[in-house]
Amino acid sequence: MAVALLAAACAPAAVPGADWPQFLGPDRNGKVDVEIRRTWDEDGPPILWRKPVGAGYASPSVAADTVYLFHRIGDEEIVEALDPATGETKWRTANATDYRDVMFGFDEGPRAAPAIVDGVVYTAGVKRFIQALDAATGERLWGFDAIERYNTRQSPFGNATQPFWVDGRIVLNIGGREAGIVAIEAKSGETVWKATDHEAGYAPPLLTEIGGLRRLLFFTRVGLVDLDPADGAVRAVFPWRARALASVNAAAPVQIGERIFLSAAYRTGATLLETTPDGFVSLWASDDVLSNHYITSIYYEGTLFGMHGRQPVNPSLRAVEPETGEVLWTKRRFGTGSLLLAGRTLIVLHERGALTLVDATSEEYRELASAPVLKANVRAYPALAGGILYARDQHELIAIDLRPSQ
Numbered sequence: 265m266a267v268a269l270l271a272a273a274c275a276p277a278a279v280p281g282a283d284w285p286q287f288l289g290p291d292r293n294g295k296v297d298v299e300i301r302r303t304w305d306e307d308g309p310p311i312l313w314r315k316p317v318g319a320g321y322a323s324p325s326v327a328a329d330t331v332y333l334f335h336r337i338g339d340e341e342i343v344e345a346l347d348p349a350t351g352e353t354k355w356r357t358a359n360a361t362d363y364r365d366v367m368f369g370f371d372e373g374p375r376a377a378p379a380i381v382d383g384v385v386y387t388a389g390v391k392r393f394i395q396a397l398d399a400a401t402g403e404r405l406w407g408f409d410a411i412e413r414y415n416t417r418q419s420p421f422g423n424a425t426q427p428f429w430v431d432g433r434i435v436l437n438i439g440g441r442e443a444g445i446v447a448i449e450a451k452s453g454e455t456v457w458k459a460t461d462h463e464a465g466y467a468p469p470l471l472t473e474i475g476g477l478r479r480l481l482f483f484t485r486v487g488l489v490d491l492d493p494a495d496g497a498v499r500a501v502f503p504w505r506a507r508a509l510a511s512v513n514a515a516a517p518v519q520i521g522e523r524i525f526l527s528a529a530y531r532t533g534a535t536l537l538e539t540t541p542d543g544f545v546s547l548w549a550s551d552d553v554l555s556n557h558y559i560t561s562i563y564y565e566g567t568l569f570g571m572h573g574r575q576p577v578n579p580s581l582r583a584v585e586p587e588t589g590e591v592l593w594t595k596r597r598f599g600t601g602s603l604l605l606a607g608r609t610l611i612v613l614h615e616r617g618a619l620t621l622v623d624a625t626s627e628e629y630r631e632l633a634s635a636p637v638l639k640a641n642v643r644a645y646p647a648l649a650g651g652i653l654y655a656r657d658q659h660e661l662i663a664i665d666l667r668p669s670q
């Protein structure tokens with residue numbers, strides 16, 4: 265009994281927030297209000313398991329004690345349900361794909377994370393095969409080719425629109441010629457409404473209420489679109505597009521009170537928008553404050569934290585006062601990587617494979633810990649569930665124990 269009590273006392277503390285059921289987490293903003301370990305020894309954070317995976321940039325998702333992975337092996341896109349304790353496969357469902365990145369030669373696997381809602385897994389493949397699977401068994405409930413249904417354009421880097429559940433529907437910036445944004449009945453897969461002819465961006469949408477109205481905000485390849493989620497009616501469009509043909513808007517809109525922060529690369533930069541009855545008004549705009557290439561900024565206690573600069577030029581990590589655009593601190597040549605917030609700790613998974621923890625303070629850059637955990641070319645966001653960080657590159661998925669010691 266004494267041994268058992270000692271083992272229990274030394275075990276990592278349980279951490280709330282056991283699910284990360286979609287891209288950017290439970291509240292779709294990259295944040296969870298839980299504390300994690302803020303340092304580790306010279307060997308780095310504990311790695312619980314490693315699992316070989318196929319191609320793709322799709323983030324893992326976690327729901328109901330299962331990790332869901334969307335990847336490509338050979339000519340199949342595979343949704344795989346995994347045991348979070350071991351990484352062992354519970355089930356796998358595959359569909360054929362012939363996608364080839366003939367323009368740039370990038371990874372040819374899926375880019376969009378699975379979304380799990382009410383026992384159903386929704387995925388959007390790199391060539392726009394949209395499907396719903398039973399989360400317990402992997403049985404396909406429905407699926408269709410969005411290229412055929414909506415006459416979509418080919419995105420420069422493959423489809424990366426994230427499935428987004430709203431009021432019993434899945435909404436997508438699908439990029440069709442008469443269906444830029446669509447709502448699909450979640451139970452049947454049938455189209456409910458279509459809106460705009462905007463080409464697809466990579467940014468996940470934002471569902472919010474501003475000025476007494478529910479608003480579905482999509483950052484398409486053209487700019488920010490304000491839709492009525494009930495019927496897809498367009499209330500306003502704010503043009504804000506990266507100024508290069510081979511580019512997409514990828515960083516999600518960030519809500520700050522009743523204002524919206526937008527950011528894009530390629531000589532476009534950031535702006536803070538006020539929502540008015542007539543549309544959006546820019547309060548300030550600058551390409552020298554916080555120009556996000558594809559990483560969404562995090563808002564925390566009055567400060568925006570984000571990556572400034574394009575991926576090839578070794579971006580800076582910055583803290584910015586959003587009301588004025590004042591830069592509070594900069595860590596130059598930090599390098600790009602995904603950005604999450606757990607409690608008061610920024611979690612950065614670098615493209616080069618390092619995991620870095622940074623204190624989320626507006627005072628100065630304070631690095632807490634850093635260690636290599638994956639190989640280079642890490643593009644997928646990790647998922648944080650129950651204090652375990654599930655992270656992947658193009659070759660393996662790993663489970664990192666970030667639970668605080670008791």
